[in-house]
Every structure is written in C-alpha cells, then in structure tokens.
Amino acid sequence: MTSTRAAAEHAGRWKASRGQAPHYASGHERWWTCLACPLDGCEWHHDDRHDAPAAPAVLEALVREHVAGHPLGDVLASLTAARDATGAVNASNDRAWDVVRLRRQQAAERGEHPYSDPVAQQLSAALVGHEDHQALRDLLAAPRPGLTRRP
Structure with missing residues (x-):
C-alpha cells in the first residue's frame, strides 16, 4: 500500500469518527474503504469496494489529483494533527493495557488466576x-431505581 493511500485511509477513518464522509459499509462482501480528504470542511471522498478494488496506481492518482487542489501547508497540517491524535490514542x-497487566499481576500474586480479576476483564x-x-x-x-440520569 502506498503511503498516499495509507494516509488517505487514515484520514477517512479520522473524518468518519467525527461524523463526516462515510467510511465503511456493513456486509461481508460489500465492504469498502473510503479514501477521504483530511481537511476539515472538505467532503471529497472516494469509496473503493473490497470486492472490486481499483488498482493502487488509480487510487493514488485520484488522491493526488484531489490533494493537489489544496494548499500543501493545509494538507500537511491536517495530516500532522491526525498523526498526533492517533499517537495520543495509542498512548492512552x-x-x-498497563492497568490490565498490573491487575493480572496482582491477581497472580494473590494466588488467583491472572485473568480472574474483574477490573482487568472489563477493561480488556x-x-x-x-x-x-x-x-x-x-x-x-x-x-436503575433511585438513580437519576444526567444529560
């Protein structure tokens, strides 16, 4: 996979998580990958079906053609923000997982099975x-009786 396509797919997932541009369909044989513009406010996207994928060179040309219409600084800033957000999510x-490992270790130290800790089970x-x-x-x-939910 080309770095351009990987970046576009990442941008598509990032935009989809914010309610913009579709990203994946449901159904085993009808899935697609959405290549979406990473810039906020730009609704351009291309849906590439998994059962009939376009050639990588075709997808790269589509993405390059669209991205060329935006100022390079804006594209780089958007991709940098997406990379930083992904890094923050990965760090979190x-x-x-450190908490899960600690709880499993503590259970083992208590003589219990490491996977018996309910907090570790729920978190994992x-x-x-x-x-x-x-x-x-x-x-x-x-x-729940006696509890009121706050909006």
Whole structure:
C-alpha cells in the first residue's frame, strides 16, 4: 500500500469518527474503504469496494489529483494533527493495557488466576471491543431505581 493511500485511509477513518464522509459499509462482501480528504470542511471522498478494488496506481492518482487542489501547508497540517491524535490514542491505549497487566499481576500474586480479576476483564473487553463490553454498556444504559440520569 502506498503511503498516499495509507494516509488517505487514515484520514477517512479520522473524518468518519467525527461524523463526516462515510467510511465503511456493513456486509461481508460489500465492504469498502473510503479514501477521504483530511481537511476539515472538505467532503471529497472516494469509496473503493473490497470486492472490486481499483488498482493502487488509480487510487493514488485520484488522491493526488484531489490533494493537489489544496494548499500543501493545509494538507500537511491536517495530516500532522491526525498523526498526533492517533499517537495520543495509542498512548492512552498503552496506559490502559498497563492497568490490565498490573491487575493480572496482582491477581497472580494473590494466588488467583491472572485473568480472574474483574477490573482487568472489563477493561480488556473494552479495549478489544469484546461482546462482554457491550453487556456492560447495556447494563449502564438500563434504568436503575433511585438513580437519576444526567444529560
């Protein structure tokens, strides 16, 4: 994968997380990758179907043609911000895994199975997107007697 395509895919995911430009469809054989402009306010994107992908050279030409219409400084600033945001998320993820490892180590030191700690189980489920975390979300969303929810 070319660095231009990788950067465009990253930008597509970043924009999608902010409610801009579609990024992925559902359905096993109908998935696509959205190559999106990384600049805020620019809605350009290209959906590349997984079942009939365009040649890498074609995708690179599409992205280059679009990006050439923006000032280079703006494109670089946007990609730098996306890289920094991704770095911050990765660092946060690493810190959360440190907590999981610590809780597992503490359980082992207590003579328990390392994976028996409920906090480590919940946190690791959240980090990997396991179905157990959805059960936790469902539990949190359920109305609880005596508690009022704040907006």
